[in-house]
Amino acid sequence: AQTVTQSQPEMSVQEAETVTLSCTYDTSESNYYLFWYKQPPSRQMILVIRQEAYKQQNATENRFSVNFQKAAKSFSLKISDSQLGDTAMYFCAQVMDSNYQLIWGAGTKLIIKP
């Protein structure tokens, strides 16, 4: 069975620092997609960034980037120049090309301190 593991239940950093959230996954599929979602206190789950497994280039969206290590089955999220508005729960998720169900990690609570 596919699993997604986020080993950091909670992290906190100072504003403007860089922070990296860890995610590992387990799959025997060759093609799949990986996502990072953000859930701020407003509760709206927002897609932050996504990565296609067959693409070697790491995805980047403004201050958010990933370090995708396919052989190690690792998919970490780096947030540069962190802002107070980045305070949220962050969830890592995986979906196979062969079905439509996202497999979720347990989440990491990120607190950005002023």
Add this chain to the structure above:
Amino acid sequence: DVKVTQSSRYLVKRTGEKVFLECVQDMDHENMFWYRQDPGLGLRLIYFSYDVKMKEKGDIPEGYSVSREKKERFSLILESASTNQTSMYLCASSLGGNVNYGYTFGSGTRLTVV
């Protein structure tokens, strides 16, 4: 802007009541999902639907049922609410056959059963 709308943001119900949680999407998405979110447990899939009148059990379907009479609407039903169903409920949708864009979420319904 694509939207998933959940009818209630907060709901308080009594034990034994029949509870309806409504979710509507305006994106013509084929797939719709109901999740339950509890602290430390992440997101757990209750039911999902790939098409009108179709439904599939997720990981924790006990005590719940669903209805999808129209493509845009997916209802979660608690036949006889119990206190252990106090939780955050999230609805999501996705394009059928195209999983690489992930899901779009509603803003959640926080249900309290007293």
